[in-house]
Amino acid sequence: MDGQLLAALAAGDRAALRLLLHPYLHWTEGGRTIRGRSRVLDHLAEHPVSARPAAYELRDGQVYRWTC
Numbered sequence: 001m002d003g004q005l006l007a008a009l010a011a012g013d014r015a016a017l018r019l020l021l022h023p024y025l026h027w028t029e030g031g032r033t034i035r036g037r038s039r040v041l042d043h044l045a046e047h048p049v050s051a052r053p054a055a056y057e058l059r060d061g062q063v064y065r066w067t068c
Contacts, residue, residue, distance in 0.1 A: 002052055005063060009049055017041060022062040029068040 001020070008016040018037065026033055027040040029049070034040050049068060057065035 001058060001063065002056055005066075006050065006052065009044065014041060017044075020063055022059050022064040025063060026065045028066070 005017070005020050008020060018041070021037045021040065023037050024035070025037050025040050026035055027043070028034075029047075034043050051068065053066050053068055055065070055067045056063055
């Protein structure tokens with residue numbers, strides 16, 4: 001799953017990201033947590049991520065928690 005997400009991030013494929021990310025996503029990066037898929041997508045548009053996560057959690061087949 002993390003490979004699919006990283007590929008979608010690299011391609012800037014927002015439609016694919018919406019399918020991969022849970023609506024109540026918790027995205028933690030640099031000690032800061034952003035909650036909600038829309039907020040995370042806005043954040044990623046300005047701060048791209050290309051590295052694998054330190055940890056992630058799936059819920060209902062989507063990324064629910066992602067820790068950089």
